[in-house]
Amino acid sequence: MTHGLTEAQFLEMAASFLGPFYIALAAMNGLAAFYLWRTNQMKTWFKLPIPFVGKSVNVTNALVWLAVGIVFAILAAVAGSGLASWASLPESWREAINKGTGPVIYSVGTSVGLVVLYFCRGFFVRPAVAWSIWNLMWLFLGLSMTDRDFYEIVAKPDNVPIVMLVFLLAFFTWLATSRAVENDKRIENGEPPLEKLDNEKVLVWPDLVYIELICMIALTAFLIFWAIALPAPLEEAASSVKTPNPSKAPWYFLGLQEMLVYYDPWMAGVVLPSLIVAGLMAIPYIDFNKKGNGYYTIKERRFSYAVFQFGFLEMWVTLIVLGTLLRGPNWNFFGPYEHWDAHKVEALNNVNLAEYFWERGLGMSLPATPELLWLSDLLRPFGQFFSILFGRELPGTLLVLGYFVALPPILAVFVMPGFYKRMGFLRFMVLANLMLFMASLPIKMVLRWVFNLKYLISIPEFFFNF
Amino acid sequence: MPGLGEIIRESQIWKSIFRHPMPLDRRNRIVVMLTNFFLHLHPVSIKKQGIALSYTWCMGGVTFFLFLVETVTGVLLMFYYRPTVEWAYTDIQMLRDVHSLGILREIHRWGAHAMVITVWLHMYRVFLTGSYKPPREFNWVIGVFLLLLTLLLSFTGYLLPWDQLAVWAITVGSNMARATPILGHEGPGQQLLTLGGVDMITNASDARFALLGAREVGEETLNRFYILHCIAIPLAVALLLAIHFWRVRKDGGISGPL
Known part of the structure; x- marks a missing residue:
């Protein structure tokens, strides 16, 4: 959008926006001051003594917002006249x-x-x-x-x-x-x-x-x-070869x-x-x-x-x-x-839980995927999937199952017994599982930031990563 | 001599349209609400707090008005727009540079963005005032469907200008459907649906293909999204809106403390 503009041209463009922008803000504060004054909602915040005279001025909220409006008006003049570096x-x-x-x-x-x-x-x-x-x-x-x-x-x-x-x-x-x-x-x-x-x-x-x-x-x-x-957004004509980044x-x-x-x-x-x-x-x-x-x-x-x-x-x-x-x-x-x-x-050096557990924890290589040739073609994918889930990915599977299956009853008994009593089994389980799904995002964020953890369960063979 | 206004208001044509005198006194202000098709969506009288802007934010009404704006500008835009890869982008460019009412397109586009925002704000208000609580539970559910349809309207409309923004946004968005469990060709469980050793879920038969009508965002997608955007989704929205408004009345009007 600002592509190809010199710095001066860009500042001119910004100035044409910022002038009216600050004028609107000045008017907004002026109106607020006017409103407070007309509706008798003025409050004296502090008294400002005038030097050498011995009197003091009551600084009210209306006066403060009027002053803020004046500051914005000055900013409008400064920014609108191209002195953007000052603003x-x-x-x-x-x-x-x-x-x-x-x-x-x-x-x-x-x-x-x-x-x-x-x-x-x-x-x-x-x-x-x-x-x-x-x-x-x-x-x-x-x-x-x-x-x-x-x-x-x-x-x-x-x-x-x-x-x-x-x-x-x-x-x-x-x-x-x-x-x-x-x-x-x-x-x-x-x-x-x-x-x-x-x-x-x-x-x-x-x-x-x-x-x-x-x-x-x-x-x-x-x-x-x-x-x-x-103007509404309209970029150049679609092209299937130019992927935007x-x-x-x-x-x-x-x-x-x-x-x-x-x-x-x-x-x-x-x-x-x-x-x-x-x-x-x-x-x-x-x-x-x-x-x-x-x-x-x-x-x-x-x-x-x-x-x-x-x-x-x-x-x-x-x-x-x-x-x-x-x-x-x-x-x-x-x-x-x-x-x-x-x-x-x-640098992206995220690590799956299975690698943490088998390679870094136990110092061994990841368990291999069983072939299961004795199973029929129809059943073999099921067999393979579950043997990976409860084999190589066992640590993550246990954590996830514990989170979604074991945690709701624990919540019902120890953390929110009042909720459980008033909601009944089904409604409480729906609430607990929805909340656990919701909480899984911040949990995964923290795991990523702290441990570089990529997936708890990673079965790319079946596009199943969690 | 009766004035022109009086002649019009005394004429048979006027009286056949409006079956009551002007709503200037209490009786006729009540009658007008009952006998006018457009006004009878409202009750005759309402608690003062129910129309206070600090309570309602007016966001549901604004959303409905934006829907009407989108409908009117959308119909006019359809006169100038051909949903083909050859013409779509050129027609939008013409709306910007040639046609004198090309501003309709900016109104339609900005109105669509505004509508997404106002739906959210409306739901925000309804939640914060607890207005989904009994007896209005199901109207909230209909509202969630309307939220979904609003997002889909915006999403399908996003593709129509056929510029870089459109095509790649829809590509990124619809790539998600590839990963649909079981039904996406890169989704978990995709391997489970096989017939005689042949995958049933491929990139030519999965959820993404159903959405796009093709393996990639192309001519078929444009046609599909155009029809969804201009006919199918607006009809669904109109039906749900009618139920939504009807239920507001049947569930006791706008919420308020008991």
Whole structure:
């Protein structure tokens, strides 16, 4: 996209985007200040003494956001006039971010971030805190857009929806969490949730149909604006000989493609997606908690909330972001400001569990595959498969069987006896197995990072690797 | 002299279409909801919190509207597009560079991306408000089917421009089907299905072949995906949408605290 442009031409292109971008952010903060002022929600955060006069000014939240808006307006002028180097992250920071990131840091970091957000949600949903984070997210995007490699990836037409998704999810997660936090407080005090307050009935015409009409018009305008501002992706004509590197599936499947790093295609591409769909459908039937129906709450349904948020935000969305924005040629990891170099080499020395066990542990060679010539043609593949499964691959087979067969009863008796009692055998087993499948991805990630473990069970003869 | 508006509203034609006066008073605002085909999807009255944007996010409605946008722009695009390897890419290029309403294609493409996002946000809201709980369990299941069909609509549409992005994304995506257990020719258990020593599951008979209509993404795939994209999946979506909306009403309308 920026291919063939000189540095000056690229900065001009970035400037034409960043000017309006920062003006919009300035307007956003100005409107926030105006809203706080008009609705009398101003709070004095601190008093700023004016030197030599002896008086002091009350610094209110509205004043702070107005000041932030002015900063953005100045940034608009700076970045829009082509002085992009003044409106970008220092080179040393970008280097540090590139060096510091990798699949491990990224995955662990986002997980830890989510845990912190969850436990400190009371702090993060406060409007001033949330608004600061919101501003910082946009500022980070703006400052990064002057970096050519970052721009190349984020502004690629097909990746634009992901950037939108990230900001929309941040906003809606805040909205839902702030209402849940408030509802939880109300319920503790014996009050009904917020949703109970507006209990009076209104006529659908006009109260709802007008909302729908306005939504439709706004959405149409937005789509037309988007279509004019940004041409839809269209690359050169298809060619069966020119394989792009990296070759990527559509962005909403890139979480699955990222799973290919840890799983074989039959798991990442077929079994796990089927289980995701089946698991989603099973949610209403395994969630026996009657509370939290029709209002936002966290405390009344901690377990289902935590599992869903981890599954959706961490294992679906952040994997998509990783697969789309940070995976380059040969599916190598590239930092956000790193050039996608097709010749970047990363040593892959992953080892199967069977090799660890027989060769490195016991110092012998892998057991050979039995011929089983005495079996009929029809039965021989079955015989061979199972003799490998319980021969050469025995350590992995025992681990996997233990994980999926022995763990659910242990969970039922020792870890979640309350769940088991209320759910009954079948529903509990479905829940336990779905959760174990879900947990197998982070477990496989950690095994890969720590032990370079490739597969627990590896039977390439039958395309069966786990 | 009656005004023009009054003449129109008093005419037999108008009265045959709208069987009640303008919805200006309470009685007629109720009647309009009951007698208009498009409006009767709604209840007559609703709890105030049920239409609060901070509660509903309006994402289900936005998704449905995007589906309508995709349908209308999609039909118009079909006038300009031939699903053959020879013409597909050229026709899309013409939409961009020649035809005056070529912007329909950008709207269709961006609307499709937006629809995937809004479906997710709608499900996110439904989960966070616990709205899948009884009596709405089965409507959530229908919703999951609709999610799946939305992704399939987007996936089949991805191929139609027949550019590098399209063909390789579908190649990567459909390569997964090769590894389907038992039914994919590189899937576990593929060797188990043999007949007289001959493999039944080969690259010309496995799940991927059924998806693509050929061994590689080619002419047959384009035709197959085009028909799925324009006819089969939209029909399935329309049916499930109807059930989805009907059940929203039958299960007690939009969720809320009891």
